[in-house]
Amino acid sequence: MARSHLTLAALATSAVAGADIVGSRPLSSSTTHRFDSAVVTLRSGEEYAVRVPVNSDAESEQSRDLVALRALTAGVRTRLPFHIPDQLGQAPIGQTRAVVYDYIQGRPATLADVGGEGSASDSIGRAIAAIHSLPTSVVSDAGLPSHTASQIALSSRKLSDRAAASGRVPKELLTRWSLALEDSALWQFQPTVVNGSLGPESFLVIDDQVMGVLGWQELKVGDPALDLFWLNSAARSESADRVFAAYEHALARPADRQLRKRARLYAELEIARWLLHGIDSRDEGIIADAEGMLDALRTTVQNDLLNPLSTDTGQIMAVEDVEAMLDRTPLPGRSATSVGAESKAHANRIAED
Incomplete structure (x- = not known):
């Protein structure tokens, strides 16, 4: 059963110290069958994305993605004309983990x-x-x-x-x-x-x-x-x-x-x-x-x-x-x-x- 955006908001609170979350909503994407995802809104107006893999393949993909994001340092990112997610924190849930990123505005292209x-x-x-x-x-x-x-x-x-x-x-x-x-x-x-x-x-x-x-x-x-x-x-x-x-x-x-x-x-x-x-x-x-x-x-x-x-x-x-x-x-x-x-x-x- 998919985790609700309220559950994911609670995980984000645990993952990011001092996060004052005042709202949340589901985050739909082409990978929703492999990740439970949500967008949470902070009192400051900032927004975070939260993702929890739903199977071992998705968990492996998320781990490799995190390694790549660490390789794309702040200096590297200045060379790119677009944003790349920043990992902000993690929180354990069951046998896996929730990962929190900064939320990038925009819709997935088709x-x-x-x-x-x-x-x-x-x-x-x-x-x-x-x-x-x-x-x-x-x-x-x-x-x-x-x-x-x-x-x-x-x-x-x-x-x-x-x-x-x-x-x-x-x-x-x-x-x-x-x-x-x-x-x-x-x-x-x-x-x-x-x-x-x-x-x-x-x-x-x-x-x-x-x-x-x-x-x-x-x-x-x-x-x-x-x-x-x-x-x-x-x-x-x-x-x-x-x-x-x-x-x-x-x-x-x-x-x-x-x-x-x-x-x-x-x-x-x-x-x-x-x-x-x-x-x-x-x-x-x-x-x-x-x-x-x-x-x-x-x-x-x-x-x-x-x-x-x-x-x-x-x-x-x-x-x-x-x-x-x-x-x-x-x-x-x-x-x-x-x-x-x-x-x-x-x-x-x-x-x-």
Whole structure:
């Protein structure tokens, strides 16, 4: 049973010394099924947000978020054109804890906020660019993960291979992903600081401005495309174009030319990740949902052959040609022998599907 906002207000009183709370209200968000949340009002007029995780996964997420927030020091935050929550206190409740933060004004954005004039697109693009412009020492000094381009490519390959092994992914998609994953030009990028879990709801907006960014539990050094792949869900490509344009304009350095292709690849691989989650949890509903999305994606890809994921826009290759190419083209950091064996098995799985 969800905890009431009155219960959460009492916890905030325990968590923050001297907090003179005079009111409270529920705080709704896209994560309410994993957190009980409320906003409390102090006599001074200040407002705090209170969150209590409702399961172990949410508790782990909250713990990682707190580590990241500590890494984002006051000096780091002066580099960002938006607010990040400050942790103000904690109070135990049962086997978990309530965490109190300062409350950032604004509503969670939706894909409808990604559009043309008068939308938050420009502000969202600038916000993401500011994150990616932070020095990587912010992450490394805090002991948070740092990944190289070759490590990121290898991780994506493993995800694709696992999905292929399920026998549930259309061969057209496996071929498409293989070409992208083995295209060395696609993976020549400089890793940056990334939030790692951005979506439209991560941005708190008022009118057309981003006021705050929430959810820092995946903070790391990684592929900047990870923070942009959600834009592939925008209703119109022109809407995403505006965010990318603002992002590239605000960067302190030129954006790599393959950024959008990798973002698209990550968006497609998210469906594979959802499929594997269903398989691992033996949830037939999730599996069926993922298979439906993969089938729809196959149709979309077949109808849009002018937008491949790989940088080579030549003739579409047959499965046998893919197998031969993969045997010849190892990923950085992997031996030709190991890649050849894995690629042959992968191509065989494509053929079997």
